[in-house]
Amino acid sequence: MPSRNRIKQYIADSYYHLYNRGVEKRLIFLDDQDYGVFLSYLKTYLEPKDEIGLQSILADPLSSSKEKDKALKLLRLNNFHDSIQLIAYILMPNHFHFFVKQTELDSIDRFMNSLCTRFTMYFNKKYKRVGGLFQSVYKGVLIRSEEQFTYLSRYIHRNILGSKRRTTVSVRMLASYQHSSYPEYLGLRYTDWLHPEEVLRLFSDEKAYQEFVEDVDSEKSIKSLDRLTIDE
Secondary structure, rough: OOOOOOOOOOOOEEEEEEEOOOOOOHOEEEEEEEEHHHHHHOOOOOOOHHHHHHHHHOOOOOOOHHHHHHHHHHHHHHOOOEEEEEEEEEEEOOOEEEEEEEEOOOHHHHHHHHHHHHHHHHHHHHHHOOOEEEEEOEEEEEOOHHHHHHHHHHHHOOOHHOOOOOOOHHHHHHOOOOOOOHHHHHHOOOOOOOHHHHOOOOOOOOOHHHHHOOOOOOOOHHHHOOOOOOOO
């Protein structure tokens, strides 16, 4: 059966839920380095490229060959600072979720293809394997309603709970999970290439957002969220 959420419609200035997982549900993050490398790729794609600074390194006769090689690679690397905003994310051992806004028609496709290809090359070299790492093409859903927009980051940030019983103790663990954007939403960490303000503007303050995410008695189920979940 084909995936129900393979992205079919690209619209400029629109919000999307994007996700993918390892082929055959295999692990795609095996240690802290893997998480760190993936996040470093996000950073280089989403931060503005310092072209003037990189060009100055290439022109400086005192720059080492290693410095020049690094600067040249960064200049050639794709950059999506002006076309993709990452609003929320979570990295799980065998899959990931993004909440993004694209400003150009084909931004998502170029961004996701570049990111997944680059990480697959890193992963295969490190673990001495060949072939695809991810399960087919990434999946995506166009956010069509205010309800979806409001609840998507909550769904993403609670993803580590999985099918576990959602007790107060387990929910409190959310803020300590370092491979998601939830710490930024709570003001515990700042990342300049992340845009939690897109969601936080809907709440009076960070505490109100935390209560919205962590309230164990508020397991609201809405039909629109069914289309935001990962394919089983």
